Amino acid sequence: xxxFAELLISAALVVSGVFGFVGSFGLIxxxxxxxxxxxxxxxxxxxxxxxxxxxxxxxxxxTGHVSVHELLITLFLFLTAPITANFIAKAYMSRNLRxxxxxxxxxxxxxxxYDDPPESRSDRP
Amino acid sequence: xxxxxxAFAASCYGIALLLDLxxxxxxxxxxxxxxxxxxxxxxxxxxxxxxxxxxxxxxxxEPAMLIAMVGFxxxxxxxxxxxxxxxxx
Numbered sequence: 359x360x361x362f363a364e365l366l367i368s369a370a371l372v373v374s375g376v377f378g379f380v381g382s383f384g385l386i387x388x389x390x391x392x393x394x395x396x397x398x399x400x401x402x403x404x405x406x407x408x409x410x411x412x413x414x415x416x417x418x419x420x421t422g423h424v425s426v427h428e429l430l431i432t433l434f435l436f437l438t439a440p441i442t443a444n445f446i447a448k449a450y451m452s453r454n455l456r457x458x459x460x461x462x463x464x465x466x467x468x469x470x471x472y473d474d475p476p477e478s479r480s481d482r483p
Numbered sequence: 484x485x486x487x488x489x490a491f492a493a494s495c496y497g498i499a500l501l502l503d504l505x506x507x508x509x510x511x512x513x514x515x516x517x518x519x520x521x522x523x524x525x526x527x528x529x530x531x532x533x534x535x536x537x538x539x540x541x542x543x544x545e546p547a548m549l550i551a552m553v554g555f556x557x558x559x560x561x562x563x564x565x566x567x568x569x570x571x572x
Contacts, residue, residue, distance in 0.1 A: 368488035371533075375492030378529055382499035382522060385506050391515050394506075398522040401499065401529075409492065409529045416485075416536050427544035431528070431551060438555040442521055445562035450514035452566050471566075 363419040367412045374408025381405060391450055395443055402439050407432055485536075493533050496526050517561050524554030 377400050384397025410428035417425050448471050451460075457472045467476050503526065506519040528547045535543030560570050 364484050367536075368484050371485070371488035371492040374529065375488075375495035378492070378499050378526060379495040382502040382506075382526070385519060385522060386502050391512050391518075394515060394518060398518065398525065401522060401525050405496075406525060406529050406532075409532045413532050413536050417541060420539065425541060425544075427541065427548070428532075431532075431544065431548055434548065434551050434555075435525070435528075438551075442555065442558050442562075445559055445566075446514050446518050446521070449517065449562045449565040450512060453514065454512065 359419045363415060367415050367419075370408045370412035370415070374405045374412065377401060377408065378405035391454075392447065395447060399439065399443070402435055406435055489533060489537050493530065493537075496530050496533070499526050500530075513565055517558060517565075520561075521554065521558045524550060524558075528554075 381398045381401025384400070385394055388394045388397060410432050414425060414428045417423070451469075452471045457469070460469060463469060467473060500523060503519045503523045507516050507523075510516060528551055531543050531547045531550065535541065535547075563570050
């Protein structure tokens with residue numbers, strides 16, 4: 359394995375380690391529960407992304423083949439991270455905030471956490 | 484050089500796991516605990532891939548993928564339980 363590949367792998371590993379630590383440190387340091395939603399996204403995107411980039415370069419330099427397993431894991435994490443954050447925020451809202459704490463939504467229906475869903479129309483195709 | 488970088492990244496993720504454990508223990512809300520558990524799953528995926536690089540095998544990608552899927556499903560199930568009092572209605 360040549361020096362340049364080792365340098366790239368080490369840089370990606372160090373960056374990902376720092377961001378993984380920063381994500382969990384923000385989980386400790388930030389005051390409000392909805393602020394804490396912000397910190398672990400760094401661990402998801404840059405932390406795990408850096409580790410997977412390092413792994414791709416490592417196995418490419420070792421075997422000569424490009425492996426796509428890492429891209430699958432990254433794609434899955436990037437797809438599921440917003441859904442998870444949305445669910446956690448809704449769980450916090452339903453437990454700790456009442457309807458009067460939030461501004462009215464501009465649309466026709468209220469917040470989905472507090473109001474029932476609109477009636478399904480049978481004439482819609 | 485890769486060995487030192489691997490040791491650095493693994494110790495960073497180890498400390499991060501301890502901080503997540505602190506947030507799970509302290510709380511104060513259930514949403515915080517779910518968030519800390521989700522972060523723990525992410526950190527464990529990174530640790531598994533790091534272990535795979537250290538051993539030089541590609542066998543740890545399938546476990547990492549499975550843990551990612553199980554972690555997502557469990558987070559959604561826990562949030563759903565808090566939201567509705569039931570997981571599958």
